[in-house]
Amino acid sequence: MRFGDLLDFDHFFFDLDGTLSDSKADVLGSIEQAYKNLGFSYDKSKLRIGPLLPDIISAISPALNEEERALAARTFRAVYAAGKYKNTVLFEGVAEFLDKLLAEGKTLYVATNKPKAPTYEVLEKLGIKDKFLFVGTPDCTGDSLTKPEVLKMMVSMFDLEAGKCLMVGDTLPDIEAGRYAGMKTMGFLSGYGDASFRNSHADFFFSSYKELL
Secondary structure, eight states, X not given: OXXXXXXXXXXXXXXXXXXXXXXXXXXXXXXXXXXXXXXXXXXXXXXXXSSOHHHHHHHHOTTSOHHHHHHHHHHHHHHHHHXXXXXXXXXXXXXXHHHHHXXXXXXXXXXXXXXXXXXXXXXXXXXXXXXXXXXXXXXXXXXXXXXXXXXXXXXXXXXXXXXXXXXXESSHHHHHXXXXXXOEEEEETTSSOOHHHHTSOOXXXXXXXXXXX
């Protein structure tokens, strides 16, 4: 995969966790602390970074009832925010790659399942928020949107030609969301995707941002 292969696209959409940022240490630490605070147990062998928070909680603690799962989610979010994302970093080469796209006149967007407040805080902390024209989150319109809906909404909002858009992500749902919005897709193989991601039939794959510089 080379940078020149991407120049046919005008608009680049990026997932956040596992694609732009490595947040694994903060997420895992916050889950552990949240469950400890609540006195809940969970199965560490079932813990995967990448799925939606409710899906993570269901997978690691299936014995919890609906109310307890909601409490676990709220407690995680509070612990996660209080930690100020101190261990979250950009994957190597991300900032340089974004700048290279901007220098070519491309427009950049974020599409994430993370709520708006922590997304903005993370992007600010990482020093890349101003590189993006728009940050799409589940609550960016006041509604509760899925990632496919977020992408569709952004294509409509900015009157974009979907075929000129590229969705970059590290999990199968990222690729499926891009397809739903009519975009081409590119998979980051060094993120949090599982075996199914490598079989997702994304249009492109890459293992490191350095290979695109």
